[in-house]
Amino acid sequence: MIIDVHCHLWDQTLMEPNAPEEAKKEATYLSAELLIEHMNQAKIDKTVLLALDSSISYNWFKDYKEYNNYIASKVNQYPDRFIGFFGIDLRRENESLIELERCIELGFKGVKLWPLTGFYVDDPKYYPFYEKVTEYDIPILCHVGAGPTGTYMKYNRPAFVDTVAVDFPDISFILPHLGEPWRDEALSVARSNPNVYLDISWWAAFYHVRPMYFLESLAKAKFYCGLDKVLFGSDWPLFLDMMSLKDWVDAVKTVETPEILQQLEYPKKSQKEIQMILGDNAAKILKL
Secondary structure, eight states: OOEEEEEOOOOGGGBOTTSOHHHHHHTTTOOHHHHHHHHHHHTOOEEEEEOOOOTTTOTTBSOHHHHHHHHHHHHHHSTTTEEEEEEOOGGGTHHHHHHHHHHHHHTOOEEEEOGGGTOOTTOGGGHHHHHHHHHHTOOEEEOOSOOSTTSOGGGOOHHHHHHHHHHOTTSOEEEGGGGTTSHHHHHHHHHHOTTEEEEOTTHHHHHHHOHHHHHHHHHHHHHHTOGGGEEOOOOBTTTTTTOOHHHHHHHHHTOOOOHHHHHTTOOOOOHHHHHIIIIIHHHHHHTO
C-alpha cells in the first residue's frame, strides 16, 4: 500500500480575493477527480487531504468550517481513496474544541495545524485542545519549516512541537517537509520522541534540482531516528511543474544510498525500509 500523507485540495468557491495568485490560478483546474487520476498513475492507494485555517491572519481561504466541510465532502465522495485531516487555528481556543468534536462526527481522522498563521503550538493555553485530541486518539500533522511568502517562519520551529510531544506522549505528531530548513532539529525531535514522525512532502522540489541533498537527508534520517519515522508525502498540487506525482513515487521507490555517502558511513536502505516510507509507517499511524 502507498499512502500520501500530505496533500491539499481547494477550488474557487473557497478562495478569497486576497489569496495568493498562484493558489487562485490552481483553483481553476484542481479537482478530486484530477488528484485521483494522478494517484492512479502513481499507484497511490490513499491520500490524506489537509484542510487549512488561515482566516484569522491571512484572508486567503474562506471560513475554516467551510474549508473543513469541503474536505469532508470529498472524503465522503471517495472514502476508499481519501482520508481527511481538519484544519484549525488554535487561537480560536474554545471554538477549536467545538470544531474538533464536530469534525470527529464528520469522520475526520486527524488534525492539521498551520502555526505560520501566527501562533506557537507549545503555548500552555492550547493544552485543553491536545487533551481532547488524546481522548479521540487521532494524529496531528503540524507544519514546520518554511512557509508561503509573506508568512513568519519564527512560529515553525520543530522544537516547539518537541515540547507538546513530550507533554502529550499518546498523540502521534507528523512534522512535514523534514523540517527544512531545520532538518537536523526535526530529526532530533523525532529521535527523542517515540510519537514524532516526519514526512518528505515538498522535497520533490529539492530532488528535482539537488537529488544528492535529498538522498543525504534520507540517509541521515536513517542514522538519526530510523526510517520507521519517515512518511511519504507530496504536497500536491505544488511542484507539479518540477515532478509529477508518479515521478516522485518512482524516485522514492528506487532511492539508494550513493557510494560517497556510504564512504561517510551512512547506511544503505533496504526495500523493506522503502516500503515503510511509502505506506507501512503511515498505515500504522492512521490505523489502516
